[in-house]
Amino acid sequence: MKVTNDNLLEVAAKQVSSRFGFYTDEAMLRPVGIQRHGTTRVVMISLSEYERLKRRDRQVKYVKDLTDDEIHAIKTAKPGKASRALDDLMADTGAG
Template sequence: MSITAPASEVQKNFGAYHDRALVEPVRVTRYGRETVYIISADAYRSLKQAQRQAIASADLSDDEVKLIEDAEIPAEHRYSLDDLAE
């Protein structure tokens, strides 16, 4: 869960929102539009670590390889080489 606060309020009470961000993300809006989130350093590191994780194909189980082989592209996301010429 996250809380939402306008940027002007965050600017006035940064310390309080800083402390709140240690527990949960703070969604900051400007003119009613979401612009940034304030998150803890631990949450940021966790997100970056998850983004960096890669798995070698040799590390996949036979079941995982089979799932990938059997996967199909949804019709609305398919294209042919003819589509590229357009």
């Protein structure tokens, strides 16, 4: 068992199978990497972390399936500061 720099607790599958309850509790606090033959093959995470990651998934829709509110939001969207800074950089005629 070791903890990596990114706070992943790496554990042999045999240890997890013999102390499953303990490692599910650990997964509530940090990701648990389950190793087989010294290689991490799967990661156990809490349900709340899984749901957070799923919310970040991109959704693809056909335009015909968008609601009026979604279309309005797209039409009226404003670029953020980082995007505006890139626009300014691209408009710099002295560059390149």
